[in-house]
Amino acid sequence: MMAGHAGLNKRRNLEKNWEDFIYSDKLDLNKLNSDIVSSWQRCKKAEVNPLGGKCDHIYGRDRLEQICESNKMLLEVATPVIESVYHTVQGSGFMVVLVNNEGIILKTMGDYQTLNSAERLNFGQGAVWTEESVGTNAIGTSLTSGIPIQITGAEHFCSHHHVWTCSAAPICGPEGHVLGCLDMSGPYDKMHPHTLGMIVAAAQAIESQLRRELSKSELELALKKLTTAVDTVTDGIMYINGDGIITDANIPACNLLGLSYGRLKGMRFNHVLGGDIVSGCFTAGASANGEDFIISAPLGRLVCSVKTITHSNGTIGGAVAVIRIQKNGVRGPGGHCTGGEMKAAGPSTDTGSGNGPVRPSGGVSSGTASRQAAPFNGIIGCSQPVRAAINLARRAAACSSTVLLLGESGSGKEVFAMSIHMASDRRQGPFIPVNCASLPSGLIQSELFGYSGGSFTGAKRDGQRGKFELAHGGTLFLDEIGDMPLEMQANLLRVLQEKAVMRVGGSKIIPVDVRVIAATNKDLLREMQQGRFREDLFYRINVLCIEIPPVRDRGAGDLQLLTQHLLVSIAARLGRPVCKIDSAAMKMLAEYHWPGNVRELANVLEQVLIITDDDVIRVEHLPRYLQKPARDSQGLAGQVPCEPEESGRGNPVSTLEQIEKQAIREALQRFDGNISRTARALGIGRNTLYDKLKKYDLKD
Ligand SMILES: Nc1ncnc2c1ncn2[C@@H]1O[C@H](COP(=O)(O)OP(=O)(O)OP(=O)(O)O)[C@@H](O)[C@H]1O
Known part of the structure; x- marks a missing residue:
C-alpha cells in the first residue's frame, strides 16, 4: 500500500508525466514504464478521449448471454478461483473482474462501494474494456501486450481512472492462445505490488484447471470414440479386471455367448468360458497373450483371444477378450489351423465338462472319440x-x-x-x-x-x-x-x-x-x-x-436347423439381436429349391436381417423370388423333418432348371443386371452365373 510523503510524490509525478504527454506530447522515458508509454501512444493514435473513461461500448443482455455461452468453460473454471481471490481481499475495496479475449467483461465480484464506483464508469458485465474503448488500463493493456501488468493512478490514459489501481494477468489456453484476462481493481491508495502477484497466481490456477478440464473432455471424447468403435464391430469384446471378472461387454459378445448383458457383466470370465484362459494369460504374461483358443458356445464354435492390459509399472491391470464365430477353422498368419476346444457357459451348453482351454501348441490328444467328433459339430444337419x-x-x-x-x-x-x-x-x-x-x-x-x-x-x-x-x-x-x-x-x-x-x-x-x-x-x-x-x-x-447333398435333398428338418443356426450366427456378426422366423416364412423357405444351397440361404437370411428390425421374420420380409415359387417347384415343404427323403425325386431336372432360370431372371431384374450383386444374392460365384446366363440364354 502506498502511504505518506513518498506516495504523494509518486502520485504527483505520475500526474505531471500524464499532463506533459496529454497536453504537450512530452515523454520522460526515464520515469515511465515502456509498456505504459507504448499504450499511451496507441491511445492517442486511436483518439481516445483522455478526459473521459466512461465506457460507452456495452453489449446488451441477449448478446452477452451468447458471449457467456461461448466462454462457458472459462467461466465455469474461473468462477471458483474468482470467489476464492475475492474472499481473501473482501472488505478492502477491491473487485475481481473476468474478461474474454476481446476485453468483454464476463463477470465481476467485489465490495459494494467499489462496484458502485465501477458502475459510474460502466465498468461492469458486457462492457468492452479495451484500450481503444477506455484507454490504457490493466485489462486492455494486458490483453494487447500479452503480459501481466499493474496500472495505477495517472498511468491510466483517461483521467476518470486516475483514482483506481488495477492489476491484470492474461489467461492462456493449453495451446498458448489468450482466452481472457483476470483483473483486480480498487482505490488508488490501496495499490500494492503484491496484488499483481496474487492475480498472476490466480490466472495460472485457472490455466491449469482449464488444462485438466480439456484433457478430461479429450479423454471423454476418446472414450466415446472407443465405445462407438466397440459397439460397431461385429466381434464380441469383453473387458476383464485383474480378478478375472467381466466388467463390460458389447452386444455381439452377449449374443455370441447367449447371455444378457446383465448376466454377463460381473461373471467370472473363466466361468463363462468354462476354462482357465485368463489366469493363464495373467501368470504366463506375454507368452499367452493374443493366442487363439477355440470354445464351444450355443452358437457353435467361437475363436477367443485374450490380451492383457499392463500398467506403466508392468503390473497386469486386466485383459480384453475378443470372441468371434469360427469360420472354417482358425488360421494363423501362414494359413495354419490352430486350436483345441473348450466350452462356453451359454444357457444351453453343458458346463460340467470341466474342459480347460487347449492351446494349439498343447494339442488335442489324437484318437479320442469325443474330440474327434468336435470338428463335425459345425456341420449342421441331421437328415x-x-x-x-x-x-x-x-x-x-x-x-x-x-x-x-x-x-x-x-x-x-x-x-x-x-x-x-x-x-x-x-x-x-x-x-x-x-x-x-x-x-x-x-x-x-x-x-x-x-x-x-x-x-x-x-x-x-x-x-x-x-x-x-x-x-x-x-x-x-x-x-x-x-x-x-x-x-x-x-x-x-x-x-x-x-x-x-x-x-x-x-x-x-x-x-x-x-x-x-x-x-x-x-x-x-x-x-x-x-x-x-x-x-x-x-x-x-x-x-x-x-x-455332399444339395439343400433341396436334405429335408425340411435340416433346412429349419440350418435357418436357425444361420439366423443366430448372422445376427451375432451384424451385432443385432437374434430373431425368429414364423411358420409361414419357414414354409416358404422350404418351398424354394435353393440352387445356391447353404450359401444362398445364408445370403437370403443376411439380406432379411439387414433390411428389417423386426424380431420375427415373416413372408413379406423374404425376397420376391422366394415369395413366388414356380408351381411345380420341387421344394422341401411337406417333407418329414430329419428323415431321409428317398421317395418322390423322380426326374425333376427340367423343372428345376426352369425354376433356376426364373430365379436368375428375377434376381437380375432386382439388381438391375449387376452381375456381382445378382451372383451374391443367388449364392453362386460370378463365373457360375455367367455359365448359367449362357446356358439359359439370359445374356441380355
Ligand atoms: N452343413 C452346414 N452347416 C453350416 N454351415 C454350412 C453348412 N454347409 C455350408 N455351410 C456354409 O455355407 C457356405 C458355403 O459353404 P462352402 O464354402 O463350404 O461351400 P462349397 O460347396 O465349398 O462352395 P463352392 O463350391 O462355391 O466353393 C459357408 O458359409 C459355410 O459356412
Whole structure:
C-alpha cells in the first residue's frame, strides 16, 4: 500500500508525466514504464478521449448471454478461483473482474462501494474494456501486450481512472492462445505490488484447471470414440479386471455367448468360458497373450483371444477378450489351423465338462472319440444324406487317402474339407485352400508348385513357396478341381504320385508330405468323356468319394436347423439381436429349391436381417423370388423333418432348371443386371452365373 510523503510524490509525478504527454506530447522515458508509454501512444493514435473513461461500448443482455455461452468453460473454471481471490481481499475495496479475449467483461465480484464506483464508469458485465474503448488500463493493456501488468493512478490514459489501481494477468489456453484476462481493481491508495502477484497466481490456477478440464473432455471424447468403435464391430469384446471378472461387454459378445448383458457383466470370465484362459494369460504374461483358443458356445464354435492390459509399472491391470464365430477353422498368419476346444457357459451348453482351454501348441490328444467328433459339430444337419456324408468324412479323417468331395456350389464342400482336416492327425498342420477355377492359367503352376528366384519378370528375388510346400505336414484343399487346365492336371498327377515338387525355374526336388482333398461341382465322368479331365488323375483323386447333398435333398428338418443356426450366427456378426422366423416364412423357405444351397440361404437370411428390425421374420420380409415359387417347384415343404427323403425325386431336372432360370431372371431384374450383386444374392460365384446366363440364354 502506498502511504505518506513518498506516495504523494509518486502520485504527483505520475500526474505531471500524464499532463506533459496529454497536453504537450512530452515523454520522460526515464520515469515511465515502456509498456505504459507504448499504450499511451496507441491511445492517442486511436483518439481516445483522455478526459473521459466512461465506457460507452456495452453489449446488451441477449448478446452477452451468447458471449457467456461461448466462454462457458472459462467461466465455469474461473468462477471458483474468482470467489476464492475475492474472499481473501473482501472488505478492502477491491473487485475481481473476468474478461474474454476481446476485453468483454464476463463477470465481476467485489465490495459494494467499489462496484458502485465501477458502475459510474460502466465498468461492469458486457462492457468492452479495451484500450481503444477506455484507454490504457490493466485489462486492455494486458490483453494487447500479452503480459501481466499493474496500472495505477495517472498511468491510466483517461483521467476518470486516475483514482483506481488495477492489476491484470492474461489467461492462456493449453495451446498458448489468450482466452481472457483476470483483473483486480480498487482505490488508488490501496495499490500494492503484491496484488499483481496474487492475480498472476490466480490466472495460472485457472490455466491449469482449464488444462485438466480439456484433457478430461479429450479423454471423454476418446472414450466415446472407443465405445462407438466397440459397439460397431461385429466381434464380441469383453473387458476383464485383474480378478478375472467381466466388467463390460458389447452386444455381439452377449449374443455370441447367449447371455444378457446383465448376466454377463460381473461373471467370472473363466466361468463363462468354462476354462482357465485368463489366469493363464495373467501368470504366463506375454507368452499367452493374443493366442487363439477355440470354445464351444450355443452358437457353435467361437475363436477367443485374450490380451492383457499392463500398467506403466508392468503390473497386469486386466485383459480384453475378443470372441468371434469360427469360420472354417482358425488360421494363423501362414494359413495354419490352430486350436483345441473348450466350452462356453451359454444357457444351453453343458458346463460340467470341466474342459480347460487347449492351446494349439498343447494339442488335442489324437484318437479320442469325443474330440474327434468336435470338428463335425459345425456341420449342421441331421437328415440321412448329411449323416451319411458326415460318417464317410469321419472315416476319411482317420486315414490319409486323397478325398474327392462332390457337391453343388455352396453346399458345404469346404466346410467338410476343413472338418476332415481338423479331425485328422494333421490338424496341427496347415490347411491350405486353393480355388483352381480362380487361378489365372499362367500363374497356376507357380501358385501350386512355387518358383525359384528370378525365374520370370516380377518374380521375388528369393523365389516363393507354392501351395504344396505351404501345406507340408497338413492338408491341401483343391477346390473346383474340375476347372483345372488339362496341362496342369498332368503336373498335379506327377506331384501326387511322387510326393515331391519342383519349383518353376528350379531344379531341386522338394519332398512334400501333403494330404489332398479335392472338390468339384462338375460331373467329372462327363468331363472325362468330353476330354476335359484326365482319366488317370480322376482315379488318383477319387480314392474316397463323398457326396455332399444339395439343400433341396436334405429335408425340411435340416433346412429349419440350418435357418436357425444361420439366423443366430448372422445376427451375432451384424451385432443385432437374434430373431425368429414364423411358420409361414419357414414354409416358404422350404418351398424354394435353393440352387445356391447353404450359401444362398445364408445370403437370403443376411439380406432379411439387414433390411428389417423386426424380431420375427415373416413372408413379406423374404425376397420376391422366394415369395413366388414356380408351381411345380420341387421344394422341401411337406417333407418329414430329419428323415431321409428317398421317395418322390423322380426326374425333376427340367423343372428345376426352369425354376433356376426364373430365379436368375428375377434376381437380375432386382439388381438391375449387376452381375456381382445378382451372383451374391443367388449364392453362386460370378463365373457360375455367367455359365448359367449362357446356358439359359439370359445374356441380355
Ligand atoms: N452343413 C452346414 N452347416 C453350416 N454351415 C454350412 C453348412 N454347409 C455350408 N455351410 C456354409 O455355407 C457356405 C458355403 O459353404 P462352402 O464354402 O463350404 O461351400 P462349397 O460347396 O465349398 O462352395 P463352392 O463350391 O462355391 O466353393 C459357408 O458359409 C459355410 O459356412
